[in-house]
Ligand SMILES: C=C(O[C@@H]1C=C(C(=O)O)C=C[C@H]1O)C(=O)O
């Protein structure tokens with residue numbers, strides 16, 4: 001007999017698809033509750049007394065090899081427990097390999113690795129494949145266990161391992177990924193069969209699991225998904241603020257001229273523009289003053305810095321973390337009264353580095369001597385703003401400050417004159433440009449491929465940095481050049497001391513609509529073709545959407561991002577667009593869209609829903625498209641291959657609105673500089689800019705082509721320094 005709410009233990013081997021598996025298990029096993037543990041969280045001895053509380057164990061995929069203790073953790077011991085502890089187990093990929101290795105199988109490297117590619121699976125139609133029709137399965141493995149294979153047929157172990165060993169144990173496993181969004185026919189169907197067989201085995205053996213909820217919670221934590229959003233530091237709660245707003249129709253408004261009207265040319269002031277220079281709908285200008293609150297923090301610090309009116313105070317985080325602090329701060333800034341059609345009413349605007357995401361993965365970030373000068377979180381709280389609808393030319397002026405109507409009307413009148421940007425001299429040419437070296441880059445691509453062949457990663461986003469020294473000059477003029485050379489939906493100009501940042505990014509990372517019913521949308525780009533003579537849209541479609549390599553590259557990140565989103569919102573995650581070709585100024589790109597929201601059935605405290613987007617952001621950094629998969633292992637590998645930190649590049653920038661909505665872009669096709677470099681470089685006469693560029697390396701990568709691709713991306717920004 002099946003227990004009322006079966007408990008399932010899901011073992012995570014540090015993969016980036018584990019929550020996808022959890023969502024599949026949830027759909028396959030009615031009313032189950034799933035506890036997720038890392039494969040090194042316990043020893044088998046610690047686990048043994050609790051195993052029989054579970055109705056089933058799912059052993060997930062992961063990087064590395066089943067015969068390496070560091071990669072496989074306690075999983076290897078699960079298969080050999082004494083009879084009385086046996087529980088039905090389903091293994092996926094690394095899980096299958098471990099099962100086979102423990103029963104004498106030999107682990108080998110595949111000759112041809114097919115990460116993110118689909119294979120047709122032949123099966124007997126019995127056992128976990130009973131009633132299953134055609135199976136098209138996504139594969140993510142470099143290793144395999146010796147199984148007789150016929151030509152193109154995927155090696156597949158689905159039998160009760162007991163048959164081979166005479167142990168009659170209820171263990172099943174597949175080498176492919178049943179939870180991938182592109183696996184067809186071998187996901188839900190196979191898991192439902194597994195559950196049916198598991199229930200049968202349990203009742204034949206008369207082994208009704210008797211879980212003790214309290215003990216399980218204590219040992220394994222809350223069941224997935226844990227939908228409780230942070231509600232700490234309640235003392236920040238205030239009454240909602242009221243937004244004052246007025247919309248002016250200004251048919252001749254020019255965003256660049258508007259910034260100039262607001263004093264952008266004064267390089268000593270803070271400034272922030274989120275600019276839909278192409279394709280986007282809204283451009284957002286933060287109207288900052290010396291009183292605006294700047295929030296900054298560096299990883300490895302136990303405080304954050306608040307800067308306002310020329311004074312900096314340090315806030316001791318007292319054991320909480322910076323994300324939670326900011327979350328609580330924003331709960332206190334809640335505002336009402338803005339227009340539902342305007343995405344931003346005021347709130348936090350700024351940048352987060354790649355390293356803040358690395359830190360979130362619990363990977364050490366080396367200490368920096370000049371941490372305060374390279375903040376990982378650099379945000380400003382915007383109380384006055386102008387939002388230009390670039391389609392309708394409606395310009396909304398808004399303020400969170402009390403009694404600010406006069407400023408709003410006065411600003412509206414002034415903006416009517418913001419029609420012609422100032423003429424400007426071409427920005428000074430660089431004194432030096434140091435780009436990545438071809439030989440080194442290519443040898444790193446090959447090193448990446450070795451990690452892909454050894455099973456440590458499925459995809460690695462390798463990047464390099466270009467350092468440019470120019471005579472010091474107007475960063476705004478530099479932005480104007482970039483904006484006209486490479487207009488992009490996520491263009492931006494930000495001067496939040498010590499960081500100056502110019503963007504022409506095409507890639508949205510995460511947007512979240514304002515609650516209730518907050519919808520989170522991620523739009524990873526993976527797959528790039530340079531525009532050039534003869535490269536029509538049709539040809540680009542063929543080269544991208546028609547390419548096994550490019551689609552696989554994109555799919556791997558889609559699956560990774562589904563996992564990130566499932567990790568926070570639970571079951572309700574959909575891929576609403578898969579591998580669509582989009583056109584930008586210098587490149588065509590392959591884009592997918594993944595959306596998720598809190599499930600209808602879940603009943604979290606909805607008053608916390610305004611924190612949902614921030615929580616997704618926190619749990620999903622660094623952006624999967626900039627790391628590869630599985631994320632943690634890939635980031636660790638990249639740390640050993642690249643020269644130092646990525647900093648602003650590969651992080652995100654954008655806003656979190658006081659209404660609970662937000663929009664964050666991936667920091668690519670951009671450049672940045674810091675006010676103060678380490679003393680040995682400091683010199684007021686020069687500006688030192690950095691541009692990052694890279695691309696995803698897969699088993700199918702051609703090193704020369706990867707070098708070209710990195711250069712295509714680099715030149716979309718570099719040509720604003722050195723000319724076309
Ligand atoms: C790494 C960069 O871009 C990333 C890699 C892409 C790719 O490999 O096709 C595409 C978009 C970005 O996610 C970059 O622009 O520097």
Ligand SMILES: NC(=O)CC[C@H](N)C(=O)O
Pocket residue numbers: 060061062063064065092093094095140141142143144454455456
């Ligand atoms: N997806 C997986 O579990 C991969 C398993 C193993 N690391 C391999 O590459 O074969």
